[in-house]
Amino acid sequence: MNYKFLLVLLLSLGLFSCNKTSDKKVLYLAHSLPQTHPVHKGIVEFQKALAKKSGGALTIKIFPDGQLGSEREVVELLQIGSVAITKVSAATMSNFVPDYHVFGIPYLFRDKAHQFEILEGPVGKSILEKGEKFWLRGLCYYDAGSRSFYTSNKAVRTPEDLKGLKIRVMNNQMAINMVNSLGGAATPMAYGELYTAIQQGVVDGAENNPPSFVSSNHYEISKYYTLDEHSAVPDVLLIGTKQWEKLSDQEKSWVQEAADESAQAQKQFWKESVEECMKIATDAGVEVIIPEKSLFAEKSKSVLEDFQKEYPELADIVNKIKSN
Structure with a gap:
């Protein structure tokens, strides 16, 4: 049976709507x-x-592991009220x-503390x-880490070290x-092709967060990891407004409070995942470099x-963010 057809059939039967049994309600959450993944642990x-x-x-x-579709497909299910909650990248939003x-x-x-001071504050x-x-109410932000540069044969300690390097983005x-402003040669490429591209010298490196650096096995072929943390795009926990509006004021309060508590727990899960992945990388011989971030920020200010x-x-x- 075609997957799309199956989804439509299940939706028509009301399987993915907010299910109410006597005095109990069940909200369906898909991602x-x-x-x-540390984000799934936060959702739990x-x-x-x-x-x-x-x-x-x-x-x-x-419903984890894409059981109900891709990120985009699940967002659409939220908009029509067939699924209540999901997690998406702020880039998607x-x-x-x-x-x-x-x-x-x-x-x-400036750092992780500054990031979450902004995310959890008025802004x-x-x-x-x-x-x-757009029928999508944000409940809270989850930590999705910071992206940093990693390279195969040349250490990046200052922006000048990026000059001429082909960096996958x-x-x-x-x-x-951003990469071009720092002197590198930005090279868009499918993520699935990246391991071979680094291995064969098609690109000199890439950029991503530590869990992705390790789970992709890129640490096996990249000798240097420069923690410049140039990008920190969070994840967003969303509830569709069609389901939100069906909740009583008390139920809305419970949902928001639970989301806020889960966000704090998820930050710890992410921190532990980063620590574990950094140990795996360093044990494999990767040199971790802590650069002067202000040099990179100054060099790339044209992007802003x-x-x-x-x-x-x-x-x-x-x-407001910069002055906070």
Whole structure:
């Protein structure tokens, strides 16, 4: 049976709607990550916290591993009310709410503490709420790490070391502009092709967070990992407004409180995952480099200037983040 047809059939039967049995409600949550991922672990904490707060009156059933479709497909299911909750990248949300674009600006956050001070404060909460007109209400942010450069044969300690290096990036204009501004040669490429490309010298390196660096086995063929942390795009826990509006005020309070608690737990899961992956990389002989981030930020400031020209209406948000 065709997968798409099966989804439509199940939806028509109401399987993925908010299921109510007597005085109990079940919210369906779908995402595309494996169950070993620190974000999935955070979602499990959300599930536990909500069940505890509601005394079992409001619970969550989780469908991980892309069981109900891709990230985009599940977002569409939220919009029509067939699935209640999902997790997406803030980059995905920028297709609906332009404000999310600011999180892709390189060197936007000074460090992890600054990042979550912004995300969990007035600026971050305001952006979460702006998705409502697209039937997507943000509940909280999850840590998705920071992307840094890794290279095969040349250590990157300053921006000058990137000169002429072919660095694989996502097919994203801001990422391309960032690498080029630092003197590198940005090379968009499918992620699945990257291991062989590094191994054969088609590219000199790439950029990603530590868990991805290790899970992809790129640490086997990349001798240097430079923790410049140029990009820190968070994940977003979303609830569809069609399901949100079916909840009572008390139930909404339980959901929001449980989400906020899970966000704190998830940050610890991510931290532990990073520590574990960094140990694997260093044990394999990868040299970890802690550079002077300000040098990279200064060299790439043209990316921010271009962003402000393209999105002048977001200048106030950027200024609030920078001045915080």
